[in-house]
Amino acid sequence: MALLDRVGTARRAPGTPREEQPVRPGRPGRSRRTRSLMSRHERRERRWGHEGGTGAEPPRASRSLLVALLLASATVTTLDLATGEDSPLDPVRGVLADTMGPAQGAATAVVRPFTAIGGWFESNGSLRDEVATLEAENSALRSELNTSAYDRNRLAEYDGLTSVAADLGYSLVPSRVVGVGPAQSFSSTVTIDAGTDAGVQPDMTVVNNDGLVGRVLSAGRSTATVLLLVDPEATVGARVGDSMEMGFLSGRGVIGDEGRLDLELVDDSSVPARADSVVTWGSDGGAPYLAGIPIGRVTKVYSSLRETAQRAVIDPYVDFGALDLVGVVVPTGTRSDRGIIGADGEIAGGGR
Amino acid sequence: MSAVRGVVAAVAVALALVLQVSVFGPLAWEGVVPNLCLLVVVAGALTRGPQFAMVLGFGAGLLLDLAPPADHVAGRWALALLLVGYLVGRVRPESRPTATTVVATVAGASFVGTSVFALSGVLLSDPVVGVGETLSVLAVSLVWDVLLTPFVLPPLMALFRRLEPAHAL
Numbered sequence: 170m171a172l173l174d175r176v177g178t179a180r181r182a183p184g185t186p187r188e189e190q191p192v193r194p195g196r197p198g199r200s201r202r203t204r205s206l207m208s209r210h211e212r213r214e215r216r217w218g219h220e221g222g223t224g225a226e227p228p229r230a231s232r233s234l235l236v237a238l239l240l241a242s243a244t245v246t247t248l249d250l251a252t253g254e255d256s257p258l259d260p261v262r263g264v265l266a267d268t269m270g271p272a273q274g275a276a277t278a279v280v281r282p283f284t285a286i287g288g289w290f291e292s293n294g295s296l297r298d299e300v301a302t303l304e305a306e307n308s309a310l311r312s313e314l315n316t317s318a319y320d321r322n323r324l325a326e327y328d329g330l331t332s333v334a335a336d337l338g339y340s341l342v343p344s345r346v347v348g349v350g351p352a353q354s355f356s357s358t359v360t361i362d363a364g365t366d367a368g369v370q371p372d373m374t375v376v377n378n379d380g381l382v383g384r385v386l387s388a389g390r391s392t393a394t395v396l397l398l399v400d401p402e403a404t405v406g407a408r409v410g411d412s413m414e415m416g417f418l419s420g421r422g423v424i425g426d427e428g429r430l431d432l433e434l435v436d437d438s439s440v441p442a443r444a445d446s447v448v449t450w451g452s453d454g455g456a457p458y459l460a461g462i463p464i465g466r467v468t469k470v471y472s473s474l475r476e477t478a479q480r481a482v483i484d485p486y487v488d489f490g491a492l493d494l495v496g497v498v499v500p501t502g503t504r505s506d507r508g509i510i511g512a513d514g515e516i517a518g519g520g521r
Numbered sequence: 522m523s524a525v526r527g528v529v530a531a532v533a534v535a536l537a538l539v540l541q542v543s544v545f546g547p548l549a550w551e552g553v554v555p556n557l558c559l560l561v562v563v564a565g566a567l568t569r570g571p572q573f574a575m576v577l578g579f580g581a582g583l584l585l586d587l588a589p590p591a592d593h594v595a596g597r598w599a600l601a602l603l604l605v606g607y608l609v610g611r612v613r614p615e616s617r618p619t620a621t622t623v624v625a626t627v628a629g630a631s632f633v634g635t636s637v638f639a640l641s642g643v644l645l646s647d648p649v650v651g652v653g654e655t656l657s658v659l660a661v662s663l664v665w666d667v668l669l670t671p672f673v674l675p676p677l678m679a680l681f682r683r684l685e686p687a688h689a690l
Contacts, residue, residue, distance in 0.1 A: 231570075231571045231572045231575070231607075231610075234572055234575055234576075235571075235575055235603075235607050238575050238576070238579045238603050239600070239603065241579065241599075242579065242582070242583075242596045242599040242600040242603060243596070243600075244596075245583065245586075245595050245596035245599060246594055246595065246596030246597065246600070246641075246645070247596075248595075249594050249595040249596060250594050250645065256595075258587060258595050261587055262587050265584070265587050265588045265589065266588075266589050269535070269538065269539065269584075269588040269589055270589050272535075272539045273539055273542055273543040273589065274543075276539050276540065276543035276544055277543045277544075277546075280543065280544045280547075284547040284548070346546075347543055348542035348543050348546060348589060348590050349542060349543075349546030349547075349549060349552075349554070349590065350542070350590035350591060350592070351541060351542070351549075351552070351553065351554045351556065351662075352549070352551065352552035352553040352554075352658050352661075352662075353553060353554075353556055353635050353638065353658060353662050354585075354591060354592075354593055354598070354638070355593070355638075355639065355642055355647075355655070355658070356591075356592045356593055357552070358590040358591065358592045359546075359590055360542070360589040360590045386592060389589070392589055394589050394590055394591075394592065396592060400592075421654075490549070490552070491547075
């Protein structure tokens with residue numbers, strides 16, 4: 170017994186009790202073991218529960234909350250998916266568009282001077298290179314124009330006609346991109362700072378000075394969501410400008426330098442040439458896409474024997490990675506909170 | 522959950538969404554921006570545990586699903602961020618997490634969040650995206666999230682830690 174006591178005191182002496190060792194039958198040993206078990210249990214409780222110390226919660230509570238929230242998200246998904254066009258979530262979307270939209274606009278306005286800083290650091294050399302390339306391109310284009318004076322004249326006449334026709338119908342509401350949807354959501358959408366107050370309605374065409382950008386999906390009071398052309402779900406009726414060949418254009422969901430579009434041609438007998446331009450063929454009543462808006466140029470053509478169709482890869486004119494100023498095509502005479510650009514370039518109205 | 526904590530969390534999530542959509546929009550790399558909402562959820566989970574993080578993740582996800590530039594079926598980000606909150610809350614270390622732990626957790630959370638979102642898209646056949654494209658988005662967003670971790674996580678975790686019940690009111 171004396172030996173046991175000595176062992177016990179010797180063990181206690183270092184201060185930290187060793188729990189793993191099987192303890193000999195004896196009162197001090199057993200009590201220590203139960204204490205250590207209790208403390209381990211407490212620690213586990215604390216780990217799963219709240220850290221607050223006001224009593225650990227059992228893991229069951231968090232599991233039932235998990236199930237409840239999982240069911241809630243499934244319900245939201247089902248509601249949105251099953252009801253289709255007039256989703257019960259649309260009012261919530263509208264409220265969020267009216268609150269988060271202006272916030273996005275304000276944030277972009279604050280940040281815009283800083284994002285422009287990148288342009289200052291372009292070196293003299295790279296600017297010179299750019300000027301040289303542009304001059305070369307310019308002279309090439311000019312010579313092309315000069316060699317086809319007849320074509321140019323004819324084209325000018327047609328252009329006059331089309332601008333008169335355009336004069337009859339449509340104007341542009343200028344607006345800026347204030348928010349870009351993340352690629353993590355796998356859909357290419359942006360927010361613009363013009364909404365129903367500016368005369369923007371769903372299913373209107375959106376363009377910029379390079380060509381077709383996309384169409385309006387939904388419009389809040391002061392902002393609207395635009396589905397970009399490069400979104401995999403956006404399909405546009407398009408024709409090859411040089412052969413009037415028709416086809417359907419769809420995006421690949423990639424923004425940036427590799428943002429390409431696929432043109433599925435209806436007729437597989439005529440092969441479009443490289444650098445042929447592609448324009449929209451327009452929808453009934455001009456919604457969602459107007460006719461004759463430039464989209465891009467042909468870079469590659471694949472023909473698939475199995476599907477008996479041709480697929481052309483289109484390089485869009487619009488740089489979707491750097492969208493800023495865009496215009497929404499509205500019928501002339503639309504009431505708007507800002508100046509509307511007419512077909513002749515004149516700015517009409519304007520509450521600003 | 523106290524009212525103060527709820528309000529602070531809501532403000533943090535709304536701010537994260539605006540920054541993610543407007544400020545990082547021009548800086549996007551291949552269209553991918555850092556998922557700040559996910560970082561907020563991870564911070565909440567690391568400091569306050571699974572219950573708070575699940576509610577936070579659900580709310581943040583719902584906001585991502587419904588606020589302007591979003592076009593997908595609602596509830597998909599809610600599901601993804603809810604699971605992220607739950608998992609991070611379950612595996613969080615007992616003591617104050619070290620820098621390495623936080624970075625590793627963010628990397629895991631980013632992977633899980635984006636994958637769950639992509640898989641829910643496959644199940645609902647919402648967008649038609651190829652596997653290669655999905656993987657590249659996954660990788661880029663993981664890199665973005667880890668890069669932003671040292672700037673975003675410490676202040677957020679300090680904020681959530683200050684809102685412990687003992688200090689809350």
